Amino acid sequence: MQGQDRMVPVYASGTQVLEKIHEKWKSTKQRYPAMYSSVVGGIILDPSMMVIPIDDHMVHRGHGVFDTATISDGYLYELDSHLDRLLVSACKAKIDPPFRRETLREILIQMTAASRCKNGSIKYWLSAGPGDFQLSPKGCTGSAFYAIVADAAGAATSRNKDGVKAITTTVPMKHPFFAGIKSVNYLPNALAMAEAEERGAFASVWVDEGGYVAEGPTMNVAFVTAGGALVLPAFDNILSGCTAKRLLALAPKLVEAGLLKSVHDARISADEAKQCAEMMFIGSGLPLLPVIEWDGQPVGDGRVGRISVALSDLLRDDMNSGPERIPVPYSGSMKNDHH
Ligand SMILES: Cc1ncc(COP(=O)(O)O)c(C=O)c1O
CATH class of the missing domain: 3.30.470.10 (Aminotransferase class 4, branched-chain amino acid transferase, N-terminal domain)
Structure with missing residues (x-):
């Protein structure tokens, strides 16, 4: 609307409104x-x-x-x-x-x-x-x-094979009670994401008041220590990530293969985490994205690490052929719009 004297349209019939909505969705x-x-x-x-x-x-x-x-x-x-x-x-x-x-x-x-x-x-x-x-x-x-x-x-799917950047967000973290509920109150998450994008990063990371790593705005984080341990921040003050939990269940295969020393969730301080060899974001849409730079500093040698690649393959294989899949019965679906 241009001037204050313009009248707001009044739609008395549903048909007119529907036409407008159809236009929006076209x-x-x-x-x-x-x-x-x-x-x-x-x-x-x-x-x-x-x-x-x-x-x-x-x-x-x-x-x-x-x-x-x-x-x-x-x-x-x-x-x-x-x-x-x-x-x-x-x-x-x-x-x-x-x-x-x-x-x-x-x-x-x-x-x-x-x-x-x-x-x-x-x-x-x-x-x-x-x-x-x-x-x-x-x-x-x-x-x-x-x-x-x-x-x-x-x-876009394969946008980040080369790894992404992360920042520590300045947006206040949710109280653990609210962080543990996947409610529609994602204002802190949206602001943390916007902050990352403003600073040229893929996503941000929350670090709690005690200096421990928490999570990202719609994803969990994981680290591979210099000693070869896979560490995921414990789920006590963050959302319990389904992909992160699946990774914890699958990753022992890499211990058997001699690629990792151990796999566990634990409190990990940001100072410790910044000394790690590898870092990654984990979430259902990703499912795993290597992080190569955090707060302007390279993670490890600043390149995608081999454990991140191996863990990403594990998750991809699980998505493609693992037991946690439900076949969608497309042929059985009926359109009732003719009734
Ligand atoms: C705040 C937050 N943390 C972590 C995750 C990762 O959870 P998932 O692996 O179930 O997608 C999500 C995504 O749902 C999230 O919104």
């Missing part, structure tokens, strides 16, 4: 090939139709939790551990899910099948639900479950 439609809303009670294929009530407490009070999972070559990777974490988050946030775990899981699998997406990710939210604009969730009519499929087609 170019990006294929990126979200399927969605789900418990308010609607089904899978939605047109992003224009995926609406969240504005009086949903997740929207105006941040009273919601979420999680993700990767779709890799037609399989959902590690869905169960992400779903477990979602339910832990929901419990801590006093959100009683609208469905049992099995139903939530089935909805996510059917939504992925309906999307026909073979590579990408799913994201899903449990919310205190719509109701009113009060702070208390008492007026909510019932908790809600929302989900989307994000197609990875066209997304």
Whole structure:
């Protein structure tokens, strides 16, 4: 709008509003090939139709939790551990899910099948639900479950084979209670990410008040000490990373192969961590990204280390052929839009 005298359009009919929304989604439609809303009670294929009530407490009070999972070559990777974490988050946030775990899981699998997406990710939210604009969730009519499929087609994948830069963020860290809940309150995380980008880094790292390394804004960190130990910061004041835990389970293979001396999670100070031979970011979207520079100083010899490469291969193999995959039943999915 240009001047104050311009009138704000008033749309009395839903059709006119829909036309506007269709216009907005026209170019990006294929990126979200399927969605789900418990308010609607089904899978939605047109992003224009995926609406969240504005009086949903997740929207105006941040009273919601979420999680993700990767779709890799037609399989959902590690869905169960992400779903477990979602339910832990929901419990801590006093959100009683609208469905049992099995139903939530089935909805996510059917939504992925309906999307026909073979590579990408799913994201899903449990919310205190719509109701009113009060702070208390008492007026909510019932908790809600929302989900989307994000197609990875066209997304950059191999951008960081050469390693990335990290910075220590100045953004205050979340209190351990809140860091352990994957809630929609990601303002500190978004600011930490923005700070990294402003300073030419891929992502930032939180160091706690005691000087110990915590985590990144949407990822965990790991180190290989000069003595050959793989160390991940303990999960007591950070989010319990599904990929980090998987790495802890897989990495002993490198001990057997003689590449690593040991594997464990522990408190590690930033001073100690900066003496390490290798450093990496770990998270479901990555799944592993070597860090070659931290706060302007080279990590180890400033090049991607061989343990990082070996660990990355372990995670990739696990995604491609490991036991934590659920085949998506694409052929069984039905479009109900003709009914
Ligand atoms: C704050 C934070 N830490 C760590 C992670 C890594 O967790 P995951 O491996 O389950 O993606 C994430 C991503 O969900 C995150 O948001």
